[in-house]
Amino acid sequence: QSALTQPASVSGSPGQSIAISCTGTSSDVGGYNFVSWYQHHPGKAPKLMIYEVTIRPSGISSRFSGSKSGNTASLTISGLQAEDEADYYCGSYTSTNTLVVFGGGTKLTVL
């Protein structure tokens, strides 16, 4: 069982917007602004999409945005495109003895 809770799946049509939630505790998501999001296509290495809750690395489309409220962080993808179909993972720093925890992953399907 993963430390952070994500929905198993979400879906949307091309052009629509979707949001993926990531719920933790005050020891991780809620207590620190060190939440990150990764896009993972099977057989490839994960790709960093958002870090420190809201920051997009260079080269990442502005269609991807991050936010946080309390113990829940969210990744929003606007203007869905077919190539956005992938698994998405959230991660966070944690003050427990593990240092970093991940969510269980969310499978995004573009209908």
Next chain:
Amino acid sequence: QVQLVQSGAEVQRPRASVKVSCKASGYIFTGYYMHWVRQAPGQGLEWMGRINPNGGDTSYAQKFQGRLTMTRDTSISTGYMELTRLSFDDMAVYYCARAVKGSTGDVCAFDIWGQGTMVTVSP
């Protein structure tokens, strides 16, 4: 370009050990923490630990304490992850990843990833 290149796939017996290497290029190796993350078949990502290449200090996830060792060789810009006493539960793809360096240091986000190393545990 900035990249991490890992060693090839491994097949090990139960109770054996595996050591995976991760060679960095295109950036100053000692300037960024290196983390290791694994993904078992059909499962999510799991953080294992990190090493500071500048000094060699390490932090490991509690579940791996006692059987995980991370080291580095700065002369060849390479990090290593060794896991001992392998069980079938250790079958996974193992990734090394470079940590993003923020204003406060390692922000525990990973911007450069190796290609992954499949470790198979088979009798």
